[in-house]
Amino acid sequence: MAPPRRVARGFGFLRGRLMANHGSILLSQSLLRLSTVVVCSAVFWAGLFLLFFEGFRFLDDYVQVTNEIVEYLFSVFFLSLLIMLLASTGIILYASLFRSREAYFLLATPAPEDRVFSHKFIEAMAFSSWGFLLLGSPMMVAYGITSMAPWPFYPIALAFHLAFVAIPGGVGAVAAILLANLLPRQRKTVLVGSGVLVVAGLAYTGLQVWTTPGSTLSSEWMNALLGRLEFSTNHLLPSRWIAAGLLRSARGEWGDGLFYLMVTASHAMLAYLAAAVVARDLYRVGYGRVLGGRSARRHFGWYGADAAFHRLFGFIAEPIRLLILKDLRTFRRDPTQWSQFLIFFGLLAFYFVNIRRLGYDVQSPYFRNLLGFLNLAVTALILSTFTSRFIFPMLSLEGRNLWLLGLFPVPRRSIIWGKFAFAAGISLVATEVLILLSGLMLKVGGVMLALHAAIVAVLCFGLSAISVGLGARLPNLREEDPSKIAAGFGGTLNLLVSLAFIVLVIGPPAVLSHLYFAGRGSDIYQVIGRRSEGVLHTRLLLAAGVSLLVGAVATIVPMRIGIRAFERMEC
Template sequence: MSLAIREPLSLPEAPAGGPESALRHLRWWQVRNILRGLAHGSRLRISMILICSAIFWAGLFGLFLGGFEFIGMYVDLVNTIIEYLFSLFFLSLLVMLLFSNGIIVYTTLFHSREAAYLLTTPAPADRVFAYKFAEAIAFSSWAFFLLGSPLLVAYGLTVKAPASFYLVFIPFLLCFVMIPGSLGAVAAIVVANVFPHRQRAVLVTAVAAILVVGGRMGFRLWQTPHDPLTADWLGGVLNRLAFCQNPLLPSRWMSAGLLAAARGDFRQAGYELMYLSANAGLSYLVAAVLARDLYRRGYSRVQGGRSSRRRRGLGHLDGALHRAFFFLPRPIRLLILKDLRTFLRDPAQWSQFLIFFGLLAFYFLNIPRLGYAVQSPYWRNLVSFLNLSVTALILSTFTSRFIFPLLSLEGRNFWVLGLLPLRREEILWGKFVFSAGISLPATEALIVLSDLMLRISPWMIALHVGMIAVLCLGLSGISVGLGARLPNLRETDPSKIAAGFGGTLNLLVSLVFIFAIVTALALPCHLYYAGQERADTASFVLSHAGLRRWLTVAITGSLVVGLIGTVLPLRIGIRAFKRMEF
């Protein structure tokens, strides 16, 4: 019997040329291997990724299209108001992209194993920077394209823009995203060289500055004269938002060029695009020059000279956590404390949590000034459920981004957890309590604040508080359970774990769960208040007694769905976690 001997695996030959060619060749082979892995992998995985992306894009497109059609009934969609809105929208994205890109580029350049290896090769520092920068910018900005493309397509269809508009906005998006990416890289290199061991202080200062500026803007809008939602009030708001029309801001070039392209004025659009692309190229050139001169020095400063100063200030937090979870065994409390300390020591996590929930709280505080609190009960009920839905959606992104990867990140260090006197299922319950313990107080406070600003009745506030509790527990159970069932033990970056198949599926299941809970309780309330608002024209009027009956059924069904959504994923995760070999 003869044995067939396979040919030895042949590796690709290194290309002839300098380090630049080698790095381009490496990137090409990485992309090629990823595509091959997707092509030969599970068809279910690829289908789920495509279906989830298509559903998300279509949902955003429908939302933007409906919004533009609604606004178009009152104002001209090519006038100054839309230009202000576009400028403000892209200015907000500019700030968020600058912040997120700075964090991701810093992690990619100074805490990446691949970067550590590449810096030992003869490749120049600026080439290594270009290689890692391309990876960071692609990873950190894909959500911008996913958010911006349905917005612009919906706007183009609403104003009946020419067909070439849909091709022109793509280079606009590409050039725009390069500016905050390059500026974030500049900030990362400067921080590494000037404050190599004070990243947390720098990040706290940046977050505080953003909140102060946002609070100042909100206070100015709060002081806008005249009655809300009137023509004089709108003029005052536009005057106070005139800063977003500054000709030196990239968001101004972006909005002016896109609106010109939508009108068919491609001469003006081309001028704005050239202006935007020239500044994008200049921003990257500044970042590359800084990387050439300071990248290696900054990397050495970040990696060396660790401070031996003992960290203090968490003793009170430890005591408060042990008192709050007194009913849990001490090993589980220690595990929760470990996760909490890891969360607080990672600025990339708590900074995003603080910014999103801080902006949401800022909006809720401004509800009386927007005039919602003096509207009819129908509109106040509608706005209250919309606010609750937005809070739940932000919570689902938080659990998918930070809670789902927890078990995957424990994979390589599981032997440490194995030394604790804990069963594996207790580890999962510890993750669940950690997630619920962080999300529940924050979301409950936001919902109560929103309802108080809207002057909602006490029984509706109690209903919303119960809903958000069910949502918090369910989303935590889904993220922890699916995180144990679909772990990625080879990846050390939580962002990439959350962006993979398991994270995408987790987000989709979370969205379905939110839709089921919110719809079940919002629908009878909406029908009741709609009938009270338009009793003579409403096709279906729900009486107060009927509302109580429907709410009783809806609350019972929501509790059952919430219990299933919490316990079932945890049981699936526990069963898979017990069989898992590390």
């Protein structure tokens, strides 16, 4: 076995070369991707900063117990991120440690198991924690500005963030290694069970908020809400340490702030040390059990659903129906896909259900209309992320088996249309339910509800066609990782086209309805109110026609491009 220092230097050199090669590729071949990521991240960061800034200003102007409320908000916020980081890091580490080719190669080298684990742990933390920094940093900057915190608060806040992410990382690593050793064949069952527990916890918390007595934002309602969220301020939770430390640091209480920082950092080091010890003793054993259990997997429990699908969609040609069923089975057998799908759309549904408890149902029609279109835009953005991440790489993931599709007794264009039907079907069901739920909670009215539902249908068909068509036109058959396919040139171009399509579809009706409701309280409206409503309906109908035309073009043109490219492809 090689000396530990030499092994550590070797892995450090490997990480350095990988980062240098990746950076050179970004600068020389993927400038579009790099610039897109930078611009989108900056816009997203600025939007979150403005949201948090206005929220803290609202608390400072209208609520007297600002510090107490902020402490509860911080505790709930970081507790939610703690749970999400625990799940994401555990899933990424399990895939990196037990399913990657690099791990297979590294375990064959003289490197100790804990050094291999350390290398993969740093990689997984980089992938799972950047989103936490992107979400947490605008909140910290906004709070620091509104509370007029001294400048040392900002580097201390960064140190808190870096220490905090290592705690769920270490716990998730221990869970992943124990899962491989104790339940090597039931990882999906454990993942489903964990997801059910998380959803149950969110539902319970939402029910507590929903049933809080008193009118929204009143002192009675606020006191009752703080009492029900008191569990997040338990002194044994890391979310409590970071919340208390940030608040103390913002007030200039450096002794208490540094104390909580040391508590967080020491537990982060303890979590990593525990994970390294577990990896040293159990990583190789668990790897062998995972490999030994793959050949004995059994699939059951979905035959009734598959038969019902065949009967329900009997009007589709049987070969195409079988291809759609294959994609459905691939989707439900891949926890990475359906877990992220449920997380994104589940959190959005949780927000829509609680809209009325936030007081929007008693606001003016102007705010209801504005919030309705904002909810529509958020749903569209999440849908575009889903199609770019999972639908675009579908043909590329066929990889070396793509020649099998060429042997099917169906035209190649039918295969592309089958992919489109699968993508549009899943997205249509999820988004229509969400947008109807949002409209009912906001009480936007029948006309606007029908308009939102029609726009969502246009978005589903258009975004699915863009992802399928460009995926067939710009495939990457050499890559097996869907995240890398989606992050390449084709995936970046697909995301840009999808964002432009969303703006063109939602923009016209959103602008017209906004102008109408913005002038609804004027004196002119009191005179021509009913006539203006008729004008609004006419203009919305024209805007819906424009959106429908854009959707038809975005559906037909990419599909024709993809079909033409797929028919010319040598399989």
